[in-house]
Amino acid sequence: MSDTIKQAVMERLSKVKGPDLEGDIVSLGLVSDVFVSDGRVAFSITVPADRAKELEPLRQAAEKVVREVEGVETAMVALTAERAAGSSTGQGAPARPAPSKAQMGNVPPPMAARAKAAEEQPAQKPGVPGVKRIIAVASGKGGVGKSTTTANLALGFQANGLKVGVLDADIYGPSIPRLFKVSGRPEPVSGRILKPLEGYGVKVMSMGFMVEEETPMIWRGPMVISALTQMLREVAWGELDVLVVDMPPGTGDAQLTMAQQVPLAGSVIVSTPQDLALIDARKGLNMFRRVDVPVLGIVENMSYFLCPDCGGRHDIFGHGGARAEAEKLGVPFLGEVPLNMQIRETSDAGTPVVVSDPEGAHAKVYRDIAAKAIAEADRYEASSRQAPAIVYE
Ligand SMILES: Nc1ncnc2c1ncn2[C@@H]1O[C@H](COP(=O)(O)OP(=O)(O)OP(=O)(O)O)[C@@H](O)[C@H]1O
Known part of the structure; x- marks a missing residue:
């Protein structure tokens, strides 16, 4: 066939x-x-x-x-x-x-x-009807916990009273379906418009629903923009305060094109404390700056280790790098997330810590990061509204 x-x-x-x-x-x-x-x-x-x-x-x-x-x-x-x-x-x-x-x-x-x-015409990035804000979560390289952060951040926004959607644009390894424990094919609601799936009250669309897992990597690249456009504009997102986009790791052409195509209100960069990851985070930062997307801040993931036995804190990766780097670069520091078994286990089990232990310390960390990110987005919006119009007479 x-x-x-x-x-x-x-x-x-x-x-x-x-x-x-x-x-x-x-x-x-x-x-x-x-x-x-x-x-x-x-x-x-x-x-x-x-x-x-x-x-x-x-x-x-x-x-x-x-x-x-x-x-x-x-x-x-x-x-x-x-x-x-x-x-x-x-x-x-x-x-x-x-x-x-x-x-x-x-x-x-x-x-x-x-x-x-x-x-x-100046490059236009029309918004998505009903969606107030789109925020991208990115990392300079893979494996730093970007998707875990995306999921918990989205749930943090929700816990702070916002209506939230997640768009998983990670072509290399879409992990949002696993994190929200959703699977299957989105059903059409009318014509080409698809109904997003839902996990923990969050609307979810993923590259993983659109592209077969065994699709060779070389194919995913060229599909990206069409699939992304489809996921943004041909999905019944409804009214959302925030749509969080899980970007593919890295700062190559695919990421740059996405950052250019999606009408982003801002971006959040996830980094681990290691120097190498920070160098990569800097690349991520520059990528968004190149396309005029405000960087809302850096999150330091796997920042420190809280020993479950002795309760002591161990800065095994030389903690503090991201905060210092953020200060140096003049970018807000949104917070640090510890390296923790509960975070890993709950993510991997599809029950992110913000929903599985909402009263716990880790959920609070994510809610605080979510609140800071929104405050930064508000600040950017207010400052761009206040930019004086220059009138020549
Ligand atoms: N703070 C944390 N503490 C413990 N484990 C974590 C933490 N953050 C992420 N992990 C674990 O690290 C692994 C990688 O995380 P995740 O998939 O979120 O990374 P990623 O940057 O999105 O990776 P990729 O580049 O493959 O998409 C997962 O098993 C996840 O559960």
Whole structure:
């Protein structure tokens, strides 16, 4: 079945004209392998990075023809830039040469007009209706406890009286379904709009619901933006005070694109006290600064160890690094979370500590971090509202 669909998809795509209306995207070698699973089709079209915006109509045209193929339920088509094999991000576009300038030629008139209009407009990031604020949780590298922090922070927001959703955008290892003990496929509510799943009163959407676990990593990269857009805008989030986004670890192109695409009110950076992680946290910080997203603060995770036997505190990783670094960088320090068995066990069991032990000390740590993050977001909003308008007469 998959092979038949794939064949039909390729046939349809071979009718889609290339960017200069000469030849089609298949024979120009712009289409990557087509991935088909369970009625879902994903592939990328390689274009030069600086023309991605103007070639959006090409992406839409390809998506449209693929959706019309019998047996196709959803199509995720992404424009990807040429990337040398073995580039540092390690994911993203399959190694396939981008068309040469001669191949690409000039943009044909209708696209040129649209491209010009796009250039003239400042980059727009329309908000998500009903969602007051979107906050990203990021880390410079993997394994620092970003997802654990995302889940507990989201539940901390909720415990502080806010309506909360979580969008798991971690393409490398979506762990939010496990943390909230939710699984399955989101059901459509009307047309293309999906109903998010719910865990502990928090609405949850995950890359894990959209992409099969065994989907090769190389495919997840190109799917990211389409899937992300779908998860943001084609989900019945309802009224939310905060939507928390669990970003993929690292600061590569995928993360940067996400930070650019999502209308973020701010970001929270998770780091462990080790120097290396802090260097990575700094990269994370710079990434958000590059795309003008306020950094609400740094959370130091696995900050110290509270010995359950003697009750003593052990700073096994040289605690305090994140706080000092935050001060140096002029970024708020949101708090420190101890390295603790209860935090690990409850996270891994899908009952994060903020819901499984709401009266405990750890839940309080997360609630305080949540309160500080919101206070920072308020501060940013107020300061951007108060920015004086300069009027020339
Ligand atoms: N404060 C903590 N104390 C003890 N264990 C923790 C703490 N924070 C996270 N962990 C544990 O560390 C492991 C990694 O955490 P988590 O999956 O949240 O990290 P991550 O940064 O999201 O990882 P990845 O990069 O793989 O997505 C998990 O087993 C989690 O339970």
